[in-house]
Every structure is written in structure tokens, then in C-alpha cells.
Amino acid sequence: NAGVTQTPKFQVLKTGQSMTLQCAQDMNHEYMSWYRQDPGMGLRLIHYSVGAGITDQGEVPNGYNVSRSTTEDFPLRLLSAAPSQTSVYFCASSYSSRGIRETQYFGPGTRLLVL
């Protein structure tokens, strides 16, 4: 199994540009999520999904969109990038979200710089 994969590893954007961060997992996990990591602030949950076709907002959803058309993929879209979105983005997945805190498996991260 490849686990959780993320592309690209690094991206530079100009303010106002749009882009999609890709996330895929091959473990047939129901639950997937996106976090951003900023210095001194730990990880903050952006959006999450408990299954195909179901998404919901986390702690810091503004400026980001997600969709979950398949179990495997959970892309994160930045519609109009802002310098405040400069961060490291992590995708994670776990087997189930039904009231049981399963182990989350994290991708390698995408480092995004918005100029």
C-alpha cells in the first residue's frame, strides 16, 4: 500500500491564483481530512469527510473548498490564494469516524507559498 499520498510536495502561487492540492489513499478509509500547520500553532483542521459525497467544515475552512467523489480521493481547492494561506498542508485518513477515534495516517505534506 502507498498509504496517503499528496501532490505536489511544494508549490508557489501568486495572490489570487487558484490551485488544487491532491490527496489520495489506498487503504479504503472512510474518513479523510485536511490540516494546515503553521509555526507555533500545531495543526488546525480545515475540512473533513466521513465518506464519499459527505464533507464538513473544520476549525479554519474559509478560503478552501473540498469534495469527495470517491473513497480514495479528497482534493483541497484554493479558489483565490492569499498570503495568509502560506502553510504546510497535511492530508490524513482513518478507517472510521463513527464515534471511535481511529488512528489517523498522514500524508507527507504539501508546502505552499503564496506571494
Place this chain on the structure above:
Amino acid sequence: AQKVTQAQTEISVVEKEDVTLDCVYETRDTTYYLFWYKQPPSGELVFLIRRNSFDEQNEISGRYSWNFQKSTSSFNFTITASQVVDSAVYFCALSVGTSYDKVIFGPGTSLSVIP
């Protein structure tokens, strides 16, 4: 409101010393889960342990041990006989109730083990 505090921003120890990383959490929920994750210099996040609020039994895994005390709302992590490979940022996290959007990470503690 929920909160995770890791008061130690950076810790340096000499190899083979023992080190304890502190984690204090806040929540009014009676059902919650606590986690520790390791982020080595390579950047990926590695799950270390999960503990639910109904299980205060301490756990030992090799050189790692965890002390969960509900009376002081703490979930401390001790590394015995530290090694250079233990150098990483360690995050404590809290997941509350049955709603998966409430996942709160602490700011992390950066541990440097000096040979």
C-alpha cells in the same frame, strides 16, 4: 471550549537522558480521546498513542511511556534513555465527544537530543 497546552516549546537533552514532554488539556466533555504524534525533521506525522477518557491506565512501549491523569488533565509523555533519532517535534492532540470536527492539536514541543 477545548484546548491543548504544551508549555515546553523547545527541549534539549543529552543522549541517554530521560525526558518528559508535558501536555495539559481542557474540555468539559466526559468522552474524549488524547493522542501523541511525532514529527521528525523529514516532516511526516507519525501516530504514537491514543488514549480514551475512560482508561487512565498508564502505558509503556519500549522506551516510551505515557502518564494519563484526569485529576490534573494531563497526558505526559516520557522518553527513557533518549536517542538522537528521538529528535522531533511532538504534538499532543485532543478529540472530543463523538463529533470528529473537534480535533485540537497543541502547538508542539521540539525535542533535540544531543549526542
